[in-house]
Amino acid sequence: KNGYVMKRRATSSQQSSKKTKLVGPSQEDYKEGSLVRITLKNFVTYTDATFYPGPRLNVVIGPNGSGKSSIVCALALGLGGGPKLLGRSKQASAFIKHGTDHSVIELELRKEPQNLVVRRDLFKDRPDQWKLNGRQVNQATVLQRIRELNIQVDNLCQFLPQDRVCSFAQLSPPALLQETEKAVGGDEMLEKHMKLIELKKAQLGSGKSVEEQLKVLAELKQKNQDLESDVAKFKKREEILQHVSLLQKKRPWIEFEELATHAKAAKEAELVAREALKEAEKVLIPLDKEKSKFEKQIREADAKIEKARSSLRTMDNQRKTRKEKMESLTDEVDAIKERISGLQKEAVNRREQIQKQKDEMENIEKLIEECTPIEEINRKTRFLDEKLSDLNRQQRENRDASEDIKVTINELVRQINAKKQEEKELDNEANQKLNYLRTSFRSAYEAYEWIQQNRNHLRAHVYGPVLLEVTVKNDLHASYLQNVLSSYLPMFLVQDEGDRETLTRKLIQERKLELKLTYQPPDTPTHIRHNDALIQDLHRYGVCFLDETFECHPFVKKSLVEWSNCNQILAGNNETEKYVKDILENPQAQLLFTPKSSYKKTCSRYGSRDVSITNSELKRTGTNIFKGGVDQEHKNQIKREIEILEERMRDEHRKREEITRNETPLLQHISRLQEEKNTLIKEQRKPQYFRTKLASHQRLLEQLLSEENSDDKARRMEEEIIKKNRQRFNLAKELVELMRPMGEMALSCDSLFIEKLDVRLQLQAVEIQLNELKASIRHKKQEHERADAQKKELTARALEAKRKAEAVVRVTVELKELFAELPDTLDEIDAEIVAHQRSADTLFISNPKVIEDYEKRKQKIEELEAEIDGRQNSLDRDRERIEELEETWLPELEALVENISGKFSEYMRRIGCVGEVGITKEGDLVTGVGSTCRKYFRKIQ
Numbered sequence: 001k002n003g004y005v006m007k008r009r010a011t012s013s014q015q016s017s018k019k020t021k022l023v024g025p026s027q028e029d030y031k032e033g034s035l036v037r038i039t040l041k042n043f044v045t046y047t048d049a050t051f052y053p054g055p056r057l058n059v060v061i062g063p064n065g066s067g068k069s070s071i072v073c074a075l076a077l078g079l080g081g082g083p084k085l086l087g088r089s090k091q092a093s094a095f096i097k098h099g100t101d102h103s104v105i106e107l108e109l110r111k112e113p114q115n116l117v118v119r120r121d122l123f124k125d126r127p128d129q130w131k132l133n134g135r136q137v138n139q140a141t142v143l144q145r146i147r148e149l150n151i152q153v154d155n156l157c158q159f160l161p162q163d164r165v166c167s168f169a170q171l172s173p174p175a176l177l178q179e180t181e182k183a184v185g186g187d188e189m190l191e192k193h194m195k196l197i198e199l200k201k202a203q204l205g206s207g208k209s210v211e212e213q214l215k216v217l218a219e220l221k222q223k224n225q226d227l228e229s230d231v232a233k234f235k236k237r238e239e240i241l242q243h244v245s246l247l248q249k250k251r252p253w254i255e256f257e258e259l260a261t262h263a264k265a266a267k268e269a270e271l272v273a274r275e276a277l278k279e280a281e282k283v284l285i286p287l288d289k290e291k292s293k294f295e296k297q298i299r300e301a302d303a304k305i306e307k308a309r310s311s312l313r314t315m316d317n318q319r320k321t322r323k324e325k326m327e328s329l330t331d332e333v334d335a336i337k338e339r340i341s342g343l344q345k346e347a348v349n350r351r352e353q354i355q356k357q358k359d360e361m362e363n364i365e366k367l368i369e370e371c372t373p374i375e376e377i378n379r380k381t382r383f384l385d386e387k388l389s390d391l392n393r394q395q396r397e398n399r400d401a402s403e404d405i406k407v408t409i410n411e412l413v414r415q416i417n418a419k420k421q422e423e424k425e426l427d428n429e430a431n432q433k434l435n436y437l438r439t440s441f442r443s444a445y446e447a448y449e450w451i452q453q454n455r456n457h458l459r460a461h462v463y464g465p466v467l468l469e470v471t472v473k474n475d476l477h478a479s480y481l482q483n484v485l486s487s488y489l490p491m492f493l494v495q496d497e498g499d500r501e502t503l504t505r506k507l508i509q510e511r512k513l514e515l516k517l518t519y520q521p522p523d524t525p526t527h528i529r530h531n532d533a534l535i536q537d538l539h540r541y542g543v544c545f546l547d548e549t550f551e552c553h554p555f556v557k558k559s560l561v562e563w564s565n566c567n568q569i570l571a572g573n574n575e576t577e578k579y580v581k582d583i584l585e586n587p588q589a590q591l592l593f594t595p596k597s598s599y600k601k602t603c604s605r606y607g608s609r610d611v612s613i614t615n616s617e618l619k620r621t622g623t624n625i626f627k628g629g630v631d632q633e634h635k636n637q638i639k640r641e642i643e644i645l646e647e648r649m650r651d652e653h654r655k656r657e658e659i660t661r662n663e664t665p666l667l668q669h670i671s672r673l674q675e676e677k678n679t680l681i682k683e684q685r686k687p688q689y690f691r692t693k694l695a696s697h698q699r700l701l702e703q704l705l706s707e708e709n710s711d712d713k714a715r716r717m718e719e720e721i722i723k724k725n726r727q728r729f730n731l732a733k734e735l736v737e738l739m740r741p742m743g744e745m746a747l748s749c750d751s752l753f754i755e756k757l758d759v760r761l762q763l764q765a766v767e768i769q770l771n772e773l774k775a776s777i778r779h780k781k782q783e784h785e786r787a788d789a790q791k792k793e794l795t796a797r798a799l800e801a802k803r804k805a806e807a808v809v810r811v812t813v814e815l816k817e818l819f820a821e822l823p824d825t826l827d828e829i830d831a832e833i834v835a836h837q838r839s840a841d842t843l844f845i846s847n848p849k850v851i852e853d854y855e856k857r858k859q860k861i862e863e864l865e866a867e868i869d870g871r872q873n874s875l876d877r878d879r880e881r882i883e884e885l886e887e888t889w890l891p892e893l894e895a896l897v898e899n900i901s902g903k904f905s906e907y908m909r910r911i912g913c914v915g916e917v918g919i920t921k922e923g924d925l926v927t928g929v930g931s932t933c934r935k936y937f938r939k940i941q
Contacts, residue, residue, distance in 0.1 A: 033149035252805035263794035273784035301756035444490035464492030477549035
């Protein structure tokens, strides 16, 4: 009827040749801004499709999932709207067809002289692209061109997606009126409406503000009227304080004048002291010259005395040298005499030593004759060596056996430690899972603790929680399994009905724990198999079934498969992303996990039962809560192996102790034989030892016999004594000749010292006069310094007093006249200040801020009166502007609503119903205007 024409390319190869084309109306039938063509490529369910809407009402009919809403989404996105406008997704890339990375929306709109073609390219990995009539532009340009055609995709009165119907129904009448004006009323009407609302709100706010300001103004005037008496007192007090201030300003100038007088007197005293100091210093000069003359004479005498003493020291050194040589010769003579006496004693000792050496040699020859024959010693030694060799061989064999046992024990210790470490690691992994259970599933943890403590009260083994039963080594598989089995982790599996009743009563009813208990008969089949060909085919893509990724008891695994269908869920790796489409073509593949996403295949229940695939981002926690787990059977096997190894180690220790016990008597026997051998070796060495000792005595005897005669030595020493005595005589003669000039030089030094002493006495007399004169000068100098310091201090105080006085106030002609009327002494000024201050205190106001508040309120009253006048004028202007806008806007609005109501009534009449659109006015004319729509439907028989 409306000339709808559709051309769609089929997605399968069998339908690629089929095309449907219907010829419709011409371009002139379309109004400006109407849709002429819609082209979609790889958009949601459409691979390549083109639609040609008619110029009037267009209706799209089809079963659920056939793509009706996709066309609406394409219109919104293609006309510049965002994905949030549709209420379906936050990203435009979510509308790209699965398996592709690029989608195209192209809309052709009627426009003179040339239709407007808008194209939007959607990409998964980069920003969208926009084109207008084949020229690339930005989104802002597209939105501007769309607004020129009065197309508003964000206006629910023009464009209403099915997910936004509730939002449209919740619009209030004023909001609905504004949306209607946006859609069909034009920008000028909407601007007038918004301006009216703005002016009316401003008028209401200003009116309330003026009323509040009037109240505040009345309150301020009343408060100031109450404070007028306090203000009068304050002004009187201020006059008194001004007089006090004038007195306080004159006071520092009086202080300055008094200090200036004292400073002038101190300056005159300093001049007198300076003159007296100069007179005393003139007398000091001749005495200083006389002192310098005597000091020069003393230095000359000291030089002569030092020269004489130097010559005397040289002579004395010569005397000491000769005396030391004489003493040395005397010591040498005495030493020679002692040596002569010692030679006589040596002759006696020498004869005694010769006889002693001969006696020793005879004794040694006798001992050599008494020694055991060497042949007998050698025979006994060989016998002992043979026995020691056999015993040492036995000892080495025992030591080697002990070392072998030690190596075996060390290896057993290493194996035991390794097994214990393995057992500890199992316990650590179990503790990690128990900690996670305690923090995440408190009730399940308490139930587990109770079951462990009361296993003897249960008829059959209770499995659970599932978290402790399942072990997954691969972290990636653990994240898949956690997404699937998260609700089953705290569940317990009971094999006996009585155990289930016991656990329900003890844990759920009595202890109020929130538990999941399920009963499974123990005789149900637990073997799970997959098609080998299917498994081999999936392994090519790095995929396996989820039930293959974890380990647990077959009974637990069978239950998990029944609950979660994990034997039909596929687990992939990083390479699987490339083959998602190929994998999901398998009929048995319903759900696939990859490291980044999960893919779910669903089949439509309508029409041709099309298959669709949805993907979502995989939630990963970052920790493998299934890793580890304790295999109790494996743990018991480790304990048995540890017991076996410890028993073997105890056997090896017993063997080593037996070898140690047998080795003790063997070592004792070897020690006894070694002592006997050492004794024989000593006997064997005795003849050689005695012969060596005999040769030594022989050499000593020969040496004693060859020594020189003592009488010859004594004679030579007496001749040496005579020679040294002659040298002593010559030195004594030289010493006597040296003593005469030394005496003469000593007398010369004494004479010079007496002359120096006379000069020093004269110098001391001059120094006494100088010291007395200097003491007098110091006293006069101190008096001058005190006078100068007092002058400086008084001058500085006078200057400081002047600076302070000038800082208080600088004296002007007017101020001098005022000061002339005031007292001229400090005492009178201080007394008058105290009297006036007391008068001011009698007029004291408890709150000094009262006057400040009074003046501030007075200023604020003036400001408020001016502001109120301005606001009243502004209100009058706004009221006139509102009346002008209402006179133009309201008739236009009523005409527009009447036009809409007439068309709406006609549409409702054609379907056998009654309807109208009207304007509602609630209270104020502007802020309360809204639109309503009333409909009356036929009663269905």
